[in-house]
Amino acid sequence: MTPTPPRDEAIGLLRDMLRIRRLEEKSAELYSAGKIRGFLHLYIGQEAVATGAMRALTADDAIVATYREHGHALVRGITAGAIMAEMYGKASGCSRGRGGSMHLFDVSRRFYGGNAIVGGGLPLAVGLALADRMQGKARATACFFGDGATAEGVFQESLNLAALWRLPVLFACENNRYAMGTALDRAQAQTDLCLKATAQGVPAGRVDGMDVLAVLGATQDAVRAVRGGEGPRFLEYQTYRFRAHSMFDPELYRSKAEVEEWKKRDPIPAYVRCLESEGLLAAADLERLEREIAAELSEAVRFAEESPLEPVANLLVDVCTPRPA
Amino acid sequence: MTPTPPRDEAIGLLRDMLRIRRLEEKSAELYSAGKIRGFLHLYIGQEAVATGAMRALTADDAIVATYREHGHALVRGITAGAIMAEMYGKASGCSRGRGGSMHLFDVSRRFYGGNAIVGGGLPLAVGLALADRMQGKARATACFFGDGATAEGVFQESLNLAALWRLPVLFACENNRYAMGTALDRAQAQTDLCLKATAQGVPAGRVDGMDVLAVLGATQDAVRAVRGGEGPRFLEYQTYRFRAHSMFDPELYRSKAEVEEWKKRDPIPAYVRCLESEGLLAAADLERLEREIAAELSEAVRFAEESPLEPVANLLVDVCTPRPA
Amino acid sequence: MTVAPAGPIRMTYREAVRAALREALAADPRVFLMGEDVGRYGGTYAATKGLLEEFGPERVRDTPLSELTFTGAGIGAALGGMRPILEIMTVNFSLLALDQIVNNAATLRHMSGGQVSVPLVIRMATGAGRQVAAQHSHSLEAWYAHIPGIRVVAPAVLEDARGMLAAALRDPDPVLIFEHAALYGVEGELPAVPRQVDLDRAAVRRSGDDVSLIAYGGTVGKALAAAEQLAAGGISAEVVDLRTLRPLDDATIVGSVRKTHRAVVVDEGWRSGSLAAEVMARIMEQAFYELDAPVARVCTAEVPIPYPKHLEDAALPQPETIVAAARSLVKPRG
Amino acid sequence: MTVAPAGPIRMTYREAVRAALREALAADPRVFLMGEDVGRYGGTYAATKGLLEEFGPERVRDTPLSELTFTGAGIGAALGGMRPILEIMTVNFSLLALDQIVNNAATLRHMSGGQVSVPLVIRMATGAGRQVAAQHSHSLEAWYAHIPGIRVVAPAVLEDARGMLAAALRDPDPVLIFEHAALYGVEGELPAVPRQVDLDRAAVRRSGDDVSLIAYGGTVGKALAAAEQLAAGGISAEVVDLRTLRPLDDATIVGSVRKTHRAVVVDEGWRSGSLAAEVMARIMEQAFYELDAPVARVCTAEVPIPYPKHLEDAALPQPETIVAAARSLVKPRG
Numbered sequence A, B: 001m002t003p004t005p006p007r008d009e010a011i012g013l014l015r016d017m018l019r020i021r022r023l024e025e026k027s028a029e030l031y032s033a034g035k036i037r038g039f040l041h042l043y044i045g046q047e048a049v050a051t052g053a054m055r056a057l058t059a060d061d062a063i064v065a066t067y068r069e070h071g072h073a074l075v076r077g078i079t080a081g082a083i084m085a086e087m088y089g090k091a092s093g094c095s096r097g098r099g100g101s102m103h104l105f106d107v108s109r110r111f112y113g114g115n116a117i118v119g120g121g122l123p124l125a126v127g128l129a130l131a132d133r134m135q136g137k138a139r140a141t142a143c144f145f146g147d148g149a150t151a152e153g154v155f156q157e158s159l160n161l162a163a164l165w166r167l168p169v170l171f172a173c174e175n176n177r178y179a180m181g182t183a184l185d186r187a188q189a190q191t192d193l194c195l196k197a198t199a200q201g202v203p204a205g206r207v208d209g210m211d212v213l214a215v216l217g218a219t220q221d222a223v224r225a226v227r228g229g230e231g232p233r234f235l236e237y238q239t240y241r242f243r244a245h246s247m248f249d250p251e252l253y254r255s256k257a258e259v260e261e262w263k264k265r266d267p268i269p270a271y272v273r274c275l276e277s278e279g280l281l282a283a284a285d286l287e288r289l290e291r292e293i294a295a296e297l298s299e300a301v302r303f304a305e306e307s308p309l310e311p312v313a314n315l316l317v318d319v320c321t322p323r324p325a
Numbered sequence C, D: 001m002t003v004a005p006a007g008p009i010r011m012t013y014r015e016a017v018r019a020a021l022r023e024a025l026a027a028d029p030r031v032f033l034m035g036e037d038v039g040r041y042g043g044t045y046a047a048t049k050g051l052l053e054e055f056g057p058e059r060v061r062d063t064p065l066s067e068l069t070f071t072g073a074g075i076g077a078a079l080g081g082m083r084p085i086l087e088i089m090t091v092n093f094s095l096l097a098l099d100q101i102v103n104n105a106a107t108l109r110h111m112s113g114g115q116v117s118v119p120l121v122i123r124m125a126t127g128a129g130r131q132v133a134a135q136h137s138h139s140l141e142a143w144y145a146h147i148p149g150i151r152v153v154a155p156a157v158l159e160d161a162r163g164m165l166a167a168a169l170r171d172p173d174p175v176l177i178f179e180h181a182a183l184y185g186v187e188g189e190l191p192a193v194p195r196q197v198d199l200d201r202a203a204v205r206r207s208g209d210d211v212s213l214i215a216y217g218g219t220v221g222k223a224l225a226a227a228e229q230l231a232a233g234g235i236s237a238e239v240v241d242l243r244t245l246r247p248l249d250d251a252t253i254v255g256s257v258r259k260t261h262r263a264v265v266v267d268e269g270w271r272s273g274s275l276a277a278e279v280m281a282r283i284m285e286q287a288f289y290e291l292d293a294p295v296a297r298v299c300t301a302e303v304p305i306p307y308p309k310h311l312e313d314a315a316l317p318q319p320e321t322i323v324a325a326a327r328s329l330v331k332p333r334g
């Protein structure tokens, strides 16, 4: 068992998981209200992964994520307001409103975006790591992706290239057991994802993705190796999404019972119990956290609501980079 | 050690290896003479693989090959004349002259072509096997490809799909240690190719590709499993190409000494020695074989020389299939 | 005893596609479906919903995420005597499968000297307009229409959504069917017994005299809306639905232009290198002396499609922009 | 002390490309090369020969066979502050990398609200004419020229083979350089000190009055040969080399047509959906009333390129077919 960190840090992990949970719930609500449009992929159930993993990274590491990236963006430090405004399509959004839910970017935080092509971010991460290596910067690039992405050829190619060149990439696979409606064992003959990584020369490990401390510990170990020049690492976080794949998914492919079973392992109550049992959290603390987060989110929604839209005249701005005069 | 088959069959293997060798030598000569154009990839050094593997297949199995496929085509039963005419670009060629060296086809022999995109044939083979399975035909599809192809994502994807659906595919990997000028260990972090296959759920084996009997034996075992409904198999044939990658390759990437070292393991003299030591081959037999093959090839060249070109008026024929009236 | 023909049935475009798929599966044991989430999930756009339950997992095959390989496997299965219908979820992901489509599906027949045909059908959703942003909003029909050896069709109306699949399966060569994602929910009436449609001719969806609006797929409805507005302003617009994007039906295009002497091509593809450009080139080649004004086009702005509605709307062809383009041609210059 | 300028140097197109690569590597430590067999093998077309030895394996990187991934890695490295030059051996294999080019390289900037640029250069060989058959003879420049967010250039002459790379590296966005494989062996003279070239303007390679021959890449030489033959027959042809295929230089195209009033677009791409169609559409839009005849095009026949020389020659644009097209425009009709 991973030891509990000092109280502030321990509470910080809980706060971040809760912030994600509440952000996602609010997003779903705003989607139903027609404020958020397009595709919306919720992270509820998987919060321990982004929270624990991101805590193991430092500000100079780079992140590449998927369309299911609100949580990653938030715990990386993009404000809830900038995320919410992005989902509202407002000019004050973290991608100026152009990307929406699937394309949150903040390069000042080295957050290189949500990517809506399954596997599309993997080679980008390899390239970012290559750039670091060539520039002598001892920092890591963490690439998040799902179990579904491991079926795409680009997964194998990316691991191979990173391993061949010993690049500082953390391949962070969130195995939530489904790619849309296709369960892993209906998509792959060999369901041991770590085997696939080692077959490309990437050392691999597996961790309980519902346990934020386990995630933190395993990611710290992996990142230490990666930053230390030992080449890439692969981590499989075993997790589960509690909600539908996207807002259009009638969830025909799994039983309510299965979902309920997994909800018993909800990472947030589990961690609350853990903190309580160690005497690090009182009921009042939790209430305070919830209050703070509720305030943060209502401020975020207000910001999004009140922010202006990008003028239509700017439609073609940023297709190309303005050229130096 | 694989036991030597009955004399006729044993000599047949030698004949086929020799036929390939002489066909390739003749092709090189005709390339220099400007009779054959475009890309030409010689199979010299690897003859034991196509010869032994093809012998383990029956007429109702299907074959998918690469641009380095003269040998496979020849031992599959496409006549030297039809191959030569194809390389001359004549209408009597096995692909009516339209394909050239890299695209030998003979569907009557279930030879589904040379394919010039590295890895391009792999999914085709999976699909042919799927069609067999859905039609209840207990036959195999053998897909030949090189070590280089195993770096392409399509390799992993194809193995996974075949394994997931337990399709009757033999993945026949000719590991000749180079993809053009890139040695396997400069292309892949993990050079054990069998590991990659098992990581996709495909049982894998490795065999000396310079030993035609070993190739035959290992392929027979694999094909038996494949045809028996046990799902796909992967075989790595360890071999070496003695000539340049293509006619344009200055071979800067390997030493003459390395090539000479491998030539000591030339599959043809090795097999001749084996047959001789077992008393199955006399000097006169070998001379007779060479004479017969020389006659076969000069007839093939004559045929190619004398065959007419496709009329230019037929340029657009066979872009689309004539539609039933 | 004769059965009285049933009356027309109300259904959505999605249901029309599904009915066509069901009929195809029922009619020919060689037909099977294959694609990501076509089975258990019911299809990303629910076009295949219920078919797994009806036809079983051998004939409705969920594939792993591997567009390149399942497309190639479809080609192989077609070579092997089957009649696969692939669903590539959206054209956006078909980029991963292009190698197999271009270098195998379209090429094997000619390259083998006519020894094989590839009787494969690939369906995919296309287009923008649903705020799904830059990576999920492509309209790349023009790319596919560039490739010899394949046929490309774009059902814009329910009848074609229902009928084109059967016609595609009768074609011995690969046929790509582009279904505009914004159309799935469109409702209409279809005869109970489906009519055969052909894949060779464009269709005049509205007759007119002053200007031809030439559209396909998702822009046909917009062109019809524009024609309605133009009519209110006294301009009689003809609307041509290209239907088949490769090969183009020059006769219908040119026939319309000969009548109206003016044309606007409406295309959701990006302007440069659009299919609209090809239509303009053909009019130039075949009807230059019929033209009273240069052919105009209304295409998508040259920008990765932005997420917010106001910007997306501004990027795409709209009835208003079509109307403006048509007016500028019909009004005398200067 | 001043050094007297060296005289012009004779070199091949291949050597010009190599000189440009060498200069780029020497000038900027952020520049590196990456691709299949660019190092030890010396490059499929020997363009990179010797560079591994000169700059070492960190800066001249042989990649595994994995077009999609090394292209994506190039994009990532560009995001990370480097200036990668990728070599995709040939356009044929670039189909495997299209997803990364379209969905990331071209899109990241806009989709992120302008937070990033992708200063990436991708070189690839293109074209037919060397009897390498259907899977190795594509000319897909038109496809790339359709994508907003990237620049596409086609050096047709030695000066551009030498100069366009540096200009491409100065561009903050992705630039794709298409080198026609038949040009590598072409010889010519270049000044010892390379001139800067721009990437914004087409070039008039031969001035003329009666008809404009508009070409790019591998067809520029053929257009010049045709112009020579036309001159012998009393027709004065102007030859425009497009140079940059995206964005097109409308001013030069239209300027030439305003002068000659007739044009033939020459394009090695397949006819339907060719870049030629786009050029024709632009002339239609911008110079319709200047035309004395419909613009014609000479493109590749719509067939997977066949292996034998006589069929390949028949499939591709040739000086003779260009001459015939030009004559038919200049001669009065009927």
Ligand SMILES: Cc1ncc(C[n+]2csc(CCOP(=O)(O)OP(=O)(O)O)c2C)c(N)n1
Pocket (backbone or CB within 6 Å): A068, A116, A117, A118, A119, A145, A146, A147, A148, A149, A150, A176, A178, A179, A180, A245, C036, C065, C067, C089, C093, C096
């Ligand atoms: C290349 C590609 N194919 C298909 C899709 C459609 N799609 C979007 S998400 C998804 C499932 C991906 O599953 P996984 O990688 O496990 O991530 P998760 O959604 O579970 O987080 C699919 C099929 C896509 N976006 N990109």
Ligand SMILES: Cc1ncc(C[n+]2csc(CCOP(=O)(O)OP(=O)(O)O)c2C)c(N)n1
Pocket (backbone or CB within 6 Å): B068, B116, B117, B118, B119, B145, B146, B147, B148, B149, B150, B176, B178, B179, B180, B245, D036, D065, D089, D093, D096
């Ligand atoms: C997708 C693709 N990339 C690159 C090439 C160029 N190419 C042709 S053969 C070859 C090497 C392939 O090596 P391997 O698979 O080991 O087969 P071998 O040539 O050794 O038989 C390369 C890189 C190609 N044809 N297709």
Ligand SMILES: [Mg+2]
Pocket (backbone or CB within 6 Å): A146, A147, A148, A174, A175, A176, A177, A178, A179, A180
């Ligand atoms: Mg998943």
Ligand SMILES: [Mg+2]
Pocket (backbone or CB within 6 Å): B146, B147, B148, B174, B175, B176, B177, B178, B179, B180
């Ligand atoms: Mg090899």
